[in-house]
Amino acid sequence: MNIxxxxxxxxxxxxxxxxxxDIAYDLRASGWKLAGAVQTPAAPRNSRCEMTLEDLATGACVEMSDELGPTASGCRLDTEALEDSVGLATASLDPATRLVIVNRFGKRETDGRGFRSMIESAVAMDVAVLVGVKQVHLDAWxxxxxxxxxxxxHERDRILAWCKDAVGSER
Structure with missing residues (x-):
């Protein structure tokens, strides 16, 4: 299992x-077929809670945050938008995919939702998977x-080396 x-x-x-x-964009520019989603750094932010996921196969962006208004004190993930992003990313996953990158294994994944099923599908297809995991979710991971x-x-060159080793020359 290459995860x-x-x-x-x-x-x-x-x-x-x-x-x-950065790693996803570099690999995609090198011709790798990717699946998954990363938080797009290009989207303008009005607060730290706003998040846009970019589908790595299509480049489509999905806004992940519920608009709570200027007086809201917390962040809120739009779970329907997350599931839309998961569906979009999963639709592009096939045995020709070289690597799946998922920006988060978070609360939704610890509860059995979110990108969890996509990660499982990638492993079943023997597709390498790279995931960001917040320390608080490490036990669930x-x-x-x-x-x-x-x-x-957190070293770009070591991560890229792992990606190349995980994929190998058979793809």
Whole structure:
């Protein structure tokens, strides 16, 4: 099973988002067939809670945040939009896919929803998977993939090397 995570603390989320997007864009520009979604760094933000996911196969963007208004004190994930993004990403997954990148294994995934089914499908197809995992969800990630999951450092070159090794020359 070729699956790896980049584990991060809460304040490192934006940096890991940018790192995953950078890696995805680089691999896609090199001709890799990708599936999954990354948080697009290009979208303008009015608050830290706004999030747009970009489907890696089509480039389509889906806004993930419910609009709560200017006086709201919390963030709210639009779960319907997340499931739309999952459906879009999963539709492009096939055995010719070289790599699946998912920006988060978060609360929805720990509850058995979100991108969890796509990750399972990729593993069943023997497609390599790279995922961002917030420290608070690490135990759930371990239960999902097994007790000794591969965790990569926040180093672009080492992550790219893992991607190339995980894919191998057969694809």
């Amino acid at each position: 790896a995570a980049i584990v991060y603390q809460g304040d490192q989320g934006a940096a890991v988002d940018a790192l995953l997007a 371990k239960r999902f993939v097994g007790d000794e999951p591969l965790m990569l450092p």
